[in-house]
Amino acid sequence: MRHAEREETVHADHVAGLAGVLRGRAVGAIQTTARGEPAGQAAAVRREAARAGVPVIGAGPGERRRIGDLSWEVLWPRRPPPPGPPSASGEDANDASVTLLVRAAGLTVLLPGDLEPPAQRALLAAHPDLPAVDVLKVAHHGSAQQDPALLERLRPRFALVSCGEDNPYGHPSPKVLAALRALGSAVARTDTHGSLAVTADGTVVASG
Ligand SMILES: [Zn+2]
Known part of the structure; x- marks a missing residue:
C-alpha cells in the first residue's frame, strides 16, 4: 500500500466509528490522546466533533x-x-x-x-x-x-x-x-x- 493510502486507513478501526458513536447520543466532550496521528484522521475527528458541537480535549x-x-x-x-x-x-x-x-x-x-x-x-x-x-x-x-x-x-x-x-x-x-x-x-x-x-x-x- 502506498504511504498516503496507508496513512488514511491505519487506525481507521478507532476513528471511523466516531459518527456512529455520536449519532443519537448527547455527548459532552471527546477526550483523545495528544498524538494527532495520522494527521488526516485527527483532522477528520476535529471536523466531525465540530459539526456535532462537541469539544475535543486531551486525556491527561x-x-x-x-x-x-x-x-x-x-x-x-x-x-x-x-x-x-x-x-x-x-x-x-x-x-x-x-x-x-x-x-x-x-x-x-x-x-x-x-x-x-x-x-x-x-x-x-x-x-x-x-x-x-x-x-x-x-x-x-x-x-x-x-x-x-x-x-x-x-x-x-x-x-x-x-x-x-x-x-x-x-x-x-x-x-x-x-x-x-x-x-x-x-x-x-x-x-x-x-x-x-x-x-x-x-x-x-x-x-x-
Ligand atoms: Zn486498533
Whole structure:
C-alpha cells in the first residue's frame, strides 16, 4: 500500500466509528490522546466533533473523572508524545493509546487501547499497584503482542476481544487466548460472539 493510502486507513478501526458513536447520543466532550496521528484522521475527528458541537480535549495522565456511578482514571500515556515525525507503521501511535481504569457498578474494567508490549511494560512499571480487574478489553484486538506480566497482574475474570470477522491480521492470537484461559479468564470475542455487553451484575451478554 502506498504511504498516503496507508496513512488514511491505519487506525481507521478507532476513528471511523466516531459518527456512529455520536449519532443519537448527547455527548459532552471527546477526550483523545495528544498524538494527532495520522494527521488526516485527527483532522477528520476535529471536523466531525465540530459539526456535532462537541469539544475535543486531551486525556491527561492521572486525570480522574466521575459521572454518577461511573468513574475512570487515565493511566496512560504518561506524558506528551516525543517530538519528531510520526512513524509510518503506527506503532508509536499505538503506544500513545489512552488507557483507562474504569469503575462502574462495583466492577473494574481496564481499557488499554492498542498498547504494544513496550508501553504495556511501562504501564505496569508506572502503576505498580495496578489491581486485578473484572474485565479486560484485550489490547490491540487480541494480537500476539501481549506482555505476559501485565496479563498475569490483571488476571481478568472476563477478557473481551474486539476484532473483525475473518480479519487479515490473524487477531486474536490463539496463544494469547490460551494464556488468558490459563489465568482463569472467560474469553468473549466480537468476531464470533457479536456485540458484547457487560451487565451490572457482572455477566457478559453477547448478541451473536
Ligand atoms: Zn486498533
